[in-house]
Amino acid sequence: MVERQAMSAKKSRYVHVPDDETKIRMLHFMKLVREIEDRIEKKLYRQGRIVGGVYVGRGQEAISVGTAIHMEKDDVVAPSHRDMGVFLMRGVTPRRIIAQYMGRRTGLTRGRDGNMHMGDMNYNVIAFVSHLGDNVPVAAGVALAFKQRGQKQVALCYNGEGATSRGDWHEGINFASIHKLPVAYFINNNAYAYSTPMELQMAVPDVAIRAAGYGIPGEVVDGNDILAVYDSAKRAIDLARSGGGPSLVEYKTFRMTGHSAHDDAGYVPPELFDEWKRKDPIVRFEKALLDEGVVTQARIDEMQKECALIVDDAVEWAEAQPYPAPEEVTKDVYYEG
């Protein structure tokens, strides 16, 4: 009992704390992300039911969920390939996501592109660009439009630490900082860019150090603690919305898989996986919620079943969907008014 009180006192160090309903909502989405990605990577891909590659964000679920929770309806988001939570929280259905992975006509790209290479402007989600870092100037452009129109919207943009070595990242953040654009830049620092560890990617321990070079706030946050993510993201988004310009928030986390489903990540020392498994963001959040009495174990088990059912339904639905018709191949390639 004393211990529990100490824990909640510690948590109050955050300025922005979600209410219980929001906490449960966040847990649901984290679990749903894990369930969808586990199903895709560990089952469907191995059964040959997926078209193309598979990139998951296992172990990083707190970042996409804890940031995107703050989005308002008209905000715009440019996620990276490890931010499945963003799609779900914006309202993209698991059915359409699975259909996308299966190359079906009802997937987000109508079967023309695979996996996380998807977007849907009905939900203000900009399609991920394979060339990492390319979404940084895109998000700056979106934010410039908001500013020029005098709108109170913000843009959110996600990248890994590897992408920060790219020129687009530098040019985009520089532009956003000069013009004080309403955009928040989030870094999923998962320690590996494919097989390149952090120390071969940059000569600094934290990406956030670079914020000073653009005259913007930079912050290093535990990316496996969703309450820390929630708090820091709220600050960055509020600053952008109030005209204070961009921020750079670095979430320290770990990629609990290979770069993709075809990569066994033999280059990652096994002890790192062991260490980070103990910091699993979902297990950690569940424990915190149990300690606080926000949920019971029975409720958590029920949530798990709900997520499994949602994904069962999505797979069944997606598999019944047709592949795109060959004659549609040039549709959406050129603007047709």
Place this chain on the structure above:
Amino acid sequence: MVKPSTSDAYSIAVPQGLELDRTGRLELYYFMALNRKLEERLGLLYRQNKVVGGLYSSLGQEACSVGTAYALGHGDFLAPMIRNLGSLLVRGVRPTDVMAQYCARAIGPTRGKDLNVHFGWVDRGLIAPISVVGALIPVMAGIALEMKMHGKKNVVLTYIGDGGMSTTDFHEGMNFAGVHKLPMILVVENNLWAYSTHVSKQANVKDLAVRAEGYGCYGEIVDGNNVLAVLDATRRARARCLSGGGPVMLEAKTFRRKGHAEHDDAGYVPAEQRAEWEKKDPIDAYRRFLVERRVVDSPQEIDEIDAKIVAILEAAANEALSAPFPDPSIATENVYG
């Protein structure tokens, strides 16, 4: 004539511990004056329609080129930008070479095939500038990598302007040099204007040197109009590189006194800003230093150096202009390896 020193005149401070004998002190003057007078002479040739293509001036920035290049040693590599004519002169390029190059004559370093300072001279440790600003940084990082891999006790030095700092190549090259702790000195000539873009529209920071930290590099700010300070800072940077300390970013605060090129009247530059910097002329200040510190016995000694330069330039102009244009038959020579 040396202008009388007044209490409000810009005067240059001597860095503590700077070792430089009388010959060295006079050589610095010689190269700065040669740099300026050569450009003045090129200005006349430009108006006489003898120069082919554009003319780029480094008026007011001579101390940056001369002080940095003078700090280098045998076997070091330097890559100039368009405003580093002085660096070429220090490295042994003759005024005749420069005039022949500007006037597209067959005896020029590129045999009349390229113009202005767009030439290299590998056996003198000079890499040709690349018009696409920033692109030299990864090139020089590559040379520095070779030096490091072969255990050579040498460094590379190149330049970037305040505008070039916004480019992709700057970021990627600097990041690479930082990760591999390469012996590279990047001189940031902050002359406040990138063509017509003021530095405040180029970066959201007051000092560009603050970016060094983001690459795990050492950064320093130096008065770019004080040739002794520039020399001293570059020597220290070189020593740091040679001791394995990794790259150094040296921001030289200066001012572009002419337009971007001879064809640009720079009407966008406030007159008072120009006037303020004219008072800080690096050559005038250095002349005063030489007289006041009794490096020379009388101002006439400096006038004699000037007269010698005028004679050198006269002979160089005659030699360059009496040389033929390239024969059309050599057009494809040296194009392919």
